[in-house]
Amino acid sequence: MSERKYGFATQQLHAGQTPDPVTGARAVPIYQTTSFVFKDFASAKAISSVEEFGFDYTRITNPTNEVLENRIAALEGGTGALSVASGSAATAYSILNITHAGHEIVAAKTLYGGSFNLFQNTLPKHGVRTTLVDPADTDNFERAINERTRALFVETIGNPDINVIDFEAVARIAERNGIPLIVDNTFATPYLFRPFDYGANISVHSATKFIGGHGTSIGGLIVDGGNFNWANGKFPDFTTPDPAYSGFVHWDKWGNYPGVGNIAYIIKARLHYLRDLGASLSPFNAFLFLQGLETLSFRLERQIANAQAIAEWLEANPEVEWVNYPGLASSPHHELARKYLPKGPGSILTFGVKGGFERAKKLIESVKLFSFLANVGDSKSLIVHPATVTHGQLTEAEQLLAGVKPNQIRLSVGTEDVDDLIWDLEQALAA
Numbered sequence: 001m002s003e004r005k006y007g008f009a010t011q012q013l014h015a016g017q018t019p020d021p022v023t024g025a026r027a028v029p030i031y032q033t034t035s036f037v038f039k040d041f042a043s044a045k046a047i048s049s050v051e052e053f054g055f056d057y058t059r060i061t062n063p064t065n066e067v068l069e070n071r072i073a074a075l076e077g078g079t080g081a082l083s084v085a086s087g088s089a090a091t092a093y094s095i096l097n098i099t100h101a102g103h104e105i106v107a108a109k110t111l112y113g114g115s116f117n118l119f120q121n122t123l124p125k126h127g128v129r130t131t132l133v134d135p136a137d138t139d140n141f142e143r144a145i146n147e148r149t150r151a152l153f154v155e156t157i158g159n160p161d162i163n164v165i166d167f168e169a170v171a172r173i174a175e176r177n178g179i180p181l182i183v184d185n186t187f188a189t190p191y192l193f194r195p196f197d198y199g200a201n202i203s204v205h206s207a208t209k210f211i212g213g214h215g216t217s218i219g220g221l222i223v224d225g226g227n228f229n230w231a232n233g234k235f236p237d238f239t240t241p242d243p244a245y246s247g248f249v250h251w252d253k254w255g256n257y258p259g260v261g262n263i264a265y266i267i268k269a270r271l272h273y274l275r276d277l278g279a280s281l282s283p284f285n286a287f288l289f290l291q292g293l294e295t296l297s298f299r300l301e302r303q304i305a306n307a308q309a310i311a312e313w314l315e316a317n318p319e320v321e322w323v324n325y326p327g328l329a330s331s332p333h334h335e336l337a338r339k340y341l342p343k344g345p346g347s348i349l350t351f352g353v354k355g356g357f358e359r360a361k362k363l364i365e366s367v368k369l370f371s372f373l374a375n376v377g378d379s380k381s382l383i384v385h386p387a388t389v390t391h392g393q394l395t396e397a398e399q400l401l402a403g404v405k406p407n408q409i410r411l412s413v414g415t416e417d418v419d420d421l422i423w424d425l426e427q428a429l430a431a
């Protein structure tokens with residue numbers, strides 16, 4: 001856009017968009033079309049064989065989605081991004097893009113329930129196994145790596161443990177072993193944490209959460225840090241002729257793309273996994289995520305202030321057994337949160353009520369303003385019982401492994417007046 005490096009609030013409004021060249025539309029238009037008319041035969045051939053970038057079919061590329069992709073890549077400091085139909089698709093594609101049957105990944109055990117299932121139950125059926133490790137001791141990642149390992153996977157703020165990982169230590173282990181570090185940055189968003197600044201190589205997002213911010217749409221994003229050498233010998237798909245695209249070599253074509261840099265990973269994800277498995281984001285949802293992104297930093301600032309106030313109020317309440325929020329000095333993750341998340345550790349917290357499961361159930365059934373549902377990151381405040389809902393499909397042993405406890409309640413704090421939220425919790429605790 002210009003020589004100046006714009007700040008976050010400017011970029012969340014402007015990055016990745018030039019006003020529509022035909023109409024001058026200021027907002028990003030919704031290109032609600034399946035396909036695009038080719039200029040001529042030569043152009044049809046060039047676009048279809050990826051000799052040049054262009055639009056042909058919305059499963060693979062769409063101008064509305066492209067603005068969203070460019071904007072998230074700019075905000076996160078990556079070289080490129082891919083929008084997909086859900087955060088789950090983003091996570092799955094991020095792994096499939098660099099693994100084959102026989103490969104393994106090593107992941108933190110504190111994971112979103114859906115990712116836990118993907119890694120423990122679904123990917124193994126296709127020959128890709130995951131070793132889950134306790135991320136509190138980062139040496140556990142090193143110990144779990146073997147010659148078949150192709151990635152490390154962590155969440156910025158773990159779910160439901162609300163734990164913060166020592167990213168630099170994990171990134172060093174990944175680098176030493178020649179494998180990428182993939183970070184699920186959903187709970188932090190690029191406003192609170194830019195994974196590539198700390199050595200991560202790929203980030204994934206459930207845009208469904210804070211990026212959308214209004215609970216209207218399911219979507220996901222993968223961002224390429226452009227900082228991994230896919231030609232290091234472990235990833236021959238990048239360095240040998242691709243039979244799916246007339247034998248070109250991805251690393252040769254996209255390893256150092258003029259003016260952009262290394263986009264090999266994200267282009268390959270689009271050309272193989274979005275093309276062949278087809279979890280495309282609808283342009284209408286891409287538009288809604290762009291609306292959400294415009295106010296991301298402002299919503300988060302308010303949500304963090306509200307979450308901090310609620311965490312402190314809960315901690316001082318004698319009916320509450322424990323509170324887990326990295327913004328509290330009592331949190332074992334407080335120091336790491338201050339280092340990696342100086343703007344604040346997000347707006348999700350967990351707490352345990354005295355009286356066990358029955359009391360937790362009663363509280364959740366008694367709230368009037370918090371919504372009892374399975375989501376986070378909405379502007380509206382949300383409450384859930386992880387053991388029943390988000391991690392409800394897991395066995396009790398798996399729940400314990402993931403840090404889910406029977407009396408545990410999870411809040412996703414929204415942008416309401418904080419006094420109203422505290423009033424609601426107070427009356428529900430008294431119920």
Ligand SMILES: *Cc1c(COP(=O)(O)O)cnc(C)c1O
Binds near residue numbers: 114219
């Ligand atoms: C919700 C969520 C996902 C999955 O995203 P969907 O958009 O629901 O498919 C993945 N990771 C985290 C941390 C999430 O909160």
